[in-house]
Amino acid sequence: MKFCSQCLQDTELHPIIEGLRQTENSCPVCKKRKAFIYDTEVNSELTEYFEGLLEIxxxxxxxxxGFPATERRLLVTELTDRWHIFDYKLTSTDVYNIIRAICTEKYAESPNLFDAPIGIAELNDAEFLKAHSLLRTNVWDDFVDSVKRHNRFHTNHIDLSILERYCSFIRKVYRKGSIFFRGRISSxxxxxPADMGAPLFDKAAAGRVNSAGISCLYLASDLDTTIHEIRAGIFDFVSVGRFELKQDIVIVDLKAINHISPFIDGCDFLEHAINKEHLNRINMEIGRTLRRTDSVLDYIPTQYIAxxxxxxxxxxxxxxxxxxxxxxxxxxxxxxxxFYPDxxxxxxxxxYHIKELRYEKEKLL
Ligand SMILES: [Zn+2]
Structure with a gap:
């Protein structure tokens, strides 16, 4: 069977197919033109990667x-929904045919893995979770309760060595000269421009990434996001500063959590399967919209991580x-x-003058 590098979205497998340097006018699966082709009749480079993943x-x-019904899924669903290995435009039949052609021997040995529901037994093994989860009890709310109500600075509810390793998988470089935006409601x-930066330490209020008294510069990627984030009201005037980066920097890109390849060097399949939802939760909590009723205590879990x-x-x-x-x-x-506003x-x-606001509503009662 033939397919192309674009049939996959996994960042580690792409270069392997492209490195084979076999091109054809069009991919028989996704129809991409001038595609880098992998032919399972000739190539076997991907087999060990998928066989390794199937081991779990x-x-x-x-x-x-007692294994939960919701965690029993078909291999095709796991490869697309959990691991994001294939392009989302491929049908489940395409994915099934590709994986079966890549792993012919494994299929002959255990067709059940491909044709019937499967599960990751360790996801339901309390001892294993305790040893490998980013969160010691494997529950986000237990961590939140621990830092909010019991021990703010020295909680043992989070495994920092796992967190540090995952940060290294989602590091991202921004080059000198990159532009971001920051807005404030004004007259x-x-x-x-000199007054548009982060407040000095004595005036720094608590935020999702910084405790009160620690200065942090919050920026947005574009004008629209800036205006949304400061929640400008109708007829407000908003000053939007253009911020230029003075040197190359490395940041942690929490948005990339879903796209960490399971095949990345140093990544353990099982550990990744266990921790993905926790890392997604951290991304969501840091970006969560503030409500007027929020207490500053609600910021503590993400401040701790930051x-x-x-x-x-x-x-x-x-x-x-x-x-x-x-x-x-x-x-x-x-x-x-x-972290370093300078x-x-x-x-x-x-x-800018805000001329119109649009409210989206949902009837509750
Ligand atoms: Zn293709």
Missing amino acids: YTPENMLPS EDGIL DFIKSISYDGKPEYSGIEYNSTINPSGQNLAI LFTCTDVDV
């Missing part, structure tokens, strides 16, 4: 009796300058929280 699965008839005269990321250093130098996360108010936008300079400021 147990066929349904051999799973423990129609606007705010001077402070740890800030503390990671190699050769005595801090590794990460900030954290990037999704904007929940403007889903196409991204936010960047910078890394950016505000080059100019535009003033």
Whole structure:
């Protein structure tokens, strides 16, 4: 069977197919033109990767009796929904045919893995979870309760060595000259560029990434996200500063959690399967919209994680300058929280007048 590099979206497997240097006018599966082709009749480079991943699965008839029904799925669903290995445009039949052609021997040995529901037994094994989960009890709310109500600075509910390893998988470089935006509600005269930066430490209020008294520069990827994030009201004037990065930096890109390849060097399939939802939760919590009823205590769990990321250093130098996360108010936008505000300079400021707001509502009672 033939398919192409674009049939897969996994970042580690792409270069393997492209490295084979076999091109054809069009891919028989996804129809991409001038495609890099993998032919299972000739090539076997991908077999060991998929066979390795299949090792973590147990066929349904051999799973423990209490194994939850929601965790029993077909291999095709696991490869697309959990691991995001194939392009989302491929049908489940395409994925099934590809994986069966890649792993012919394995299929002959245990067709159950491919044709019937399977599960990851360790996902339901309390001892295994305790030893390999980012969260000691494997429950986010237990961690939240621990840092909010019991021990703020020295909780043992989170395994920091796992967190540090995952940060290294989602590191991202921004080059000198990169542009971001930051807005503040102002008068129609606007705010001077020199006053658009992060508040000094004595005025820094608590946020999702910083405790009160610790200065942090919150930026957004574009104008729309900026205006959404400051929640400007109708007829408000908003000053939006353009911020330019002064040097190359490395940040932790929490948005990339879903796209970490299971085949990345140093990544353990089982550990990844267990921790993916926790890492997604951290991304969601940092980007979560603030409500008027929120207490500053609600920020503590994400502040704890952000402070740890800030503390990671190699050769005595801090590794990460900030954290990037999704904007929940403007889903196409991204936010960047910078630990060291002096890394950016505000080059100019535009003033906007908010002319219209749109409320989305849902009837509850
Ligand atoms: Zn293709």
